């Protein structure tokens with residue numbers, strides 16, 4: 001690469017910039033990135049600079065932002081610009097990424113009805129847990145939810161108000177205890193979520209996890225692009241427009257930070273990728289890891305059965321002559337036309353059970369580390385980028401607004417080249433996925449359209465439903481209450497059941513610790529630690545909380561817990577909803593659960 005001074009331009013617009021450079025004020029790293037950008041024909045970034053001495057602080061802030069973007073992208077800004085030119089040219093030409101592909105059903109293991117393979121898969125997964133690290137992607141802005149703060153701080157349930165991060169940590173602690181090895185937790189944050197995540201970890205002493213158990217990887221924003229030549233877009237002179245690059249950054253960061261290589265060296269074999277607000281994930285994680293192990297999957301997507309046309313990406317095996325098959329998430333609005341143009345003139349049609357052949361992607365992934373590392377090393381960590389410019393003209397040459405390269409974590413298989421084995425494990429939806437993504441109004445509109453609400457309230461509802469499901473599977477009689485609609489979102493009343501990971505990691509654990517008994521009505525049951533219930537009847541309006549500390553256990557036999565002081569759900573009034581005294585985590589649900597009085 002040429003030095004900055006070899007690049008001195010005839011262009012008088014650049015005089016201000018070169019005057020600053022020649023004054024010796026630029027550091028070597030600043031000079032290097034500027035020279036690289038000028039070589040990539042990014043002269044506009046340095047045009048019409050004020051004379052030395054005017055707005056110099058703004059100029060250096062700008063240079064720092066260029067340097068930051070340069071250093072955080074493998075291949076630096078020139079790499080980003082070249083990738084962008086190629087992808088933008090393809091977008092302008094209207095090339096279809098699925099050209100020549102025929103969708104076929106992927107390799108599926110369906111555990112949605114907890115069939116005979118379920119327990120075996122869970123047992124296998126439990127054995128593999130000591131070789132598994134958890135990767136939590138938590139850099140998202142959560143614009144649809146509109147919560148003021150990080151999503152990890154939102155309680156997944158409001159009986160004991162356990163936040164998502166505390167809930168995940170409870171699983172990791174209990175599992176680490178069980179297997180005798182500290183399970184690593186890698187958290188991807190972003191500029192928006194990093195300070196809040198660090199503050200929360202600090203305020204709660206890492207939720208009991210060891211300091212060396214947690215790795216934080218911060219994703220950076222990438223520069224926006226104003227045209228097909230990939231000129232970096234300016235908000236104004238000395239200010240880049242920066243935008244999120246997407247959750248696929250996790251792959252890049254696991255590579256560039258050396259974390260994937262380090263975990264491999266330490267003997268870890270799997271990564272389990274989870275999202276910031278899905279309290280259900282650890283109901284299904286062990287069985288999914290077990291399926292990866294049993295089937296030899298290098299890339300295993302936890303998925304749900306989906307009805308044709310449902311607005312969730314479908315996972316399809318894409319068959320193309322002369323290429324290895326590729327199992328990928330295809331957005332639902334692309335899947336139907338692709339099917340119509342190839343194998344199914346009617347588009348995405350239901351099978352005998354009413355489901356699409358293409359299961360719904362929910363972005364929970366189990367990835368085998370060895371092939372993962374190989375792909376990361378071969379690609380330098382930048383995997384499966386795409387660009388989605390909104391063109392302003394019919395000739396597809398100008399943009400309505402600046403575009404940027406993006407990457408999605410589920411697209412990783414696009415980078416597979418050596419016949420890596422991909423598969424899909426389907427679980428019951430309430431069991432594996434119920435995220436808190438939407439504000440109340442949008443969630444109510446979704447519920448009205450018969451779609452999952454994915455609100456704080458539906459997530460809490462499903463949290464209790466999964467607890468009840470576990471009790472039922474252990475043989476307890478569980479009676480749901482009627483469905484109540486709270487601010488337009490259905491909530492199945494009935495017992496609030498919280499089974500902590502210290503009580504049970506697997507379904508077999510639940511069966512080993514509970515037999516007989518019943519629970520119904522507005523009762524509350526919380527089990528934490530080595531607790532056994534034999535024929536325990538928990539009556540409507542009763543509260544039964546049993547906790548035992550590590551190394552101790554307790555058994556309750558042939559007991560009836562009568563109604564008494566209990567937790568009660570109250571819908572918030574309009575005045576409470578608009579009151580500044582009502583905490584935001586309650587406003588996003590529309591109710592509160594009051595603890596027993598006295």
Ligand code: UTP
Nearest residue numbers: 137138139140141142143144244246247275276
């Ligand atoms: P979501 O689809 O929930 O997106 O991300 P979001 O960005 O958080 O929410 P909206 O779209 O603004 O409403 C799925 C997961 O990916 C993470 C999120 O934190 C969540 O766990 N994510 C998303 C990142 O880590 N980085 C990103 O750039 C985007």
